[in-house]
Amino acid sequence: MSREQASQIVLGAIADDFTGATDLANNLVRSGMRTLQVIGVPSADVALDDIDAVVVALKSRSCPAADAIRDSLAALDWLQAQGARQIFFKYCSTFDSTDDGNIGPVADALLERLGAAQPEAQELPQTVMVPAFPINGRTVYQGHLFVGDRLLNDSGMQHHPLNPMRDADLVRVLARQTSHRVGLLNRATLAKGAPAASAHLAELQQAGVRHVICDSLDEADLEVIAAAVVEMPLVTGGSGLGQALPAQYRQKAWLAPVENAGRLAPASGAALVLSGSCSRATLGQVEHFLGRHEGLALDPLALAEGDAPIDDALEFARTRLFGAAKGPVLIYASAAPQAVETAQATLGAARAGELVERALATIAQTLVAEGVGQLLVAGGETSGAVVSALGVGELRIGEQIDPGVPWTQTQLAGREAPLSLALKSGNFGGVDFFTRAFDVLIEQSNAVEVGA
Numbered sequence: 001m002s003r004e005q006a007s008q009i010v011l012g013a014i015a016d017d018f019t020g021a022t023d024l025a026n027n028l029v030r031s032g033m034r035t036l037q038v039i040g041v042p043s044a045d046v047a048l049d050d051i052d053a054v055v056v057a058l059k060s061r062s063c064p065a066a067d068a069i070r071d072s073l074a075a076l077d078w079l080q081a082q083g084a085r086q087i088f089f090k091y092c093s094t095f096d097s098t099d100d101g102n103i104g105p106v107a108d109a110l111l112e113r114l115g116a117a118q119p120e121a122q123e124l125p126q127t128v129m130v131p132a133f134p135i136n137g138r139t140v141y142q143g144h145l146f147v148g149d150r151l152l153n154d155s156g157m158q159h160h161p162l163n164p165m166r167d168a169d170l171v172r173v174l175a176r177q178t179s180h181r182v183g184l185l186n187r188a189t190l191a192k193g194a195p196a197a198s199a200h201l202a203e204l205q206q207a208g209v210r211h212v213i214c215d216s217l218d219e220a221d222l223e224v225i226a227a228a229v230v231e232m233p234l235v236t237g238g239s240g241l242g243q244a245l246p247a248q249y250r251q252k253a254w255l256a257p258v259e260n261a262g263r264l265a266p267a268s269g270a271a272l273v274l275s276g277s278c279s280r281a282t283l284g285q286v287e288h289f290l291g292r293h294e295g296l297a298l299d300p301l302a303l304a305e306g307d308a309p310i311d312d313a314l315e316f317a318r319t320r321l322f323g324a325a326k327g328p329v330l331i332y333a334s335a336a337p338q339a340v341e342t343a344q345a346t347l348g349a350a351r352a353g354e355l356v357e358r359a360l361a362t363i364a365q366t367l368v369a370e371g372v373g374q375l376l377v378a379g380g381e382t383s384g385a386v387v388s389a390l391g392v393g394e395l396r397i398g399e400q401i402d403p404g405v406p407w408t409q410t411q412l413a414g415r416e417a418p419l420s421l422a423l424k425s426g427n428f429g430g431v432d433f434f435t436r437a438f439d440v441l442i443e444q445s446n447a448v449e450v451g452a
């Protein structure tokens with residue numbers, strides 16, 4: 001099938017984790033693209049009528065680079081078969097990766113596959129790296145990533161359990177992940193507008209630069225970048241760029257204007273929060289929630305001894321969810337850096353993470369089967385584990401709770417009503433996120449019921 005024959009999908013995105021996928025899908029919907037999120041590469045046909053963008057959610061951020069490449073290429077092949085005009089490799093706005101990858105190796109593999117599909121192209125394959133998400137405080141200046149007013153390596157991300165970020169210089173970080181040349185499109189050039197940015201990208205390409213880290217301090221910078229890269233086969237970055245691209249697609253008449261790109265059915269069932277994120281924002285949200293509602297902590301060291309903590313958590317939740325009260329309650333492994341270090345020193349980082357993820361996934365599976373209908377999960381890896389255990393195939397995107405986090409809905413096999421699901425990236429959301437999310441869901445459901 002040629003691109004022209006099946007060009008109904010404008011944007012095909014490959015996201016390296018599930019919360020990141022929802023974040024991108026949210027921004028695409030808010031910018032007027034009818035967006036479907038699929039979990040993994042679909043094995044059966046997916047109905048894509050009236051869909052402008054598809055986001056394939058992978059769990060490829062922290063796995064070995066070879067696995068991430070394999071899964072990302074499979075997603076690329078599928079998206080190309082759907083006729084996607086542009087491919088977007090979505091990773092974290094905090095550039096979560098290690099010296100072994102996976103951002104560099106995956107971007108290289110995608111570029112090579114896309115280049116092979118266009119042997120007539122004369123130029124070296126090139127892509128941009130645009131992690132900035134200004135509304136959530138992620139900006140890039142002179143190639144250095146900031147979270148709020150702190151450099152990345154001083155933002156809390158240096159303590160991340162799986163991919164501690166100890167260097168804010170993204171040109172240097174990426175250069176350790178690829179054998180190809182890495183360059184910079186800086187703010188001074190962006191300030192001159194899209195033609196200057198395009199000219200600089202072309203110069204870098206002539207000089208053999210494959211990956212271009214882009215500064216961006218605000219939405220205006222992202223709009224300039226979007227205008228300069230709209231024709232690139234592959235773009236990469238965070239959801240800020242995703243918010244800026246649809247306007248460019250409309251200018252090219254690739255996209256028709258739509259009124260309400262995201263609308264969900266009313267929510268039902270008991271309300272549960274599961275948190276495996278140890279990020280600063282989540283720790284604040286856990287504390288805030290526990291000041292108002294009940295919660296139970298899971299300890300990885302106890303989980304290593306057996307499943308008793310899972311049974312206790314299930315009992316705790318059942319008595320609070322399936323009687324007169326319907327929650328919300330919280331079950332969490334989220335812990336401060338010192339407690340995480342202790343667990344990791346005893347169990348190893350990977351095993352500690354697996355124990356927590358398996359426990360939260362089991363709890364989600366059991367309680368959703370018993371009547372939880374509104375589920376909020378905090379943490380990208382944690383969301384990946386939960387969504388996989390639930391067997392989620394597709395997510396429809398609804399109302400935003402806070403920037404980067406929408407409510408979504410999915411239809412699970414054997415369930416009558418759809419499950420409302422919010423997947424929160426570790427560092428996203430205001431301090432009252434865990435409580436306010438359910439208020440947003442009620443408002444959204446009421447609006448649908450009265451036909452607003």
Ligand SMILES: Nc1ncnc2c1ncn2[C@@H]1O[C@H](COP(=O)(O)OP(=O)(O)OP(=O)(O)O)[C@@H](O)[C@H]1O
Nearest residue numbers: 277279333335343352353356379380381382425426
């Ligand atoms: N108490 C703990 N000790 C050790 N590891 C933990 C503990 N609690 C959670 N973990 C693990 O830490 C990891 C947290 O990663 P996760 O991606 O879920 O959150 P995050 O990094 O804050 O979110 P995001 O990726 O969206 O930024 C998971 O693998 C989780 O199982």
Ligand SMILES: O=C(O)[C@@H](O)C(=O)CO
Nearest residue numbers: 020023092093238380425
């Ligand atoms: O870009 C971000 O920060 C998020 O969408 C994310 O990927 C966190 O997992």
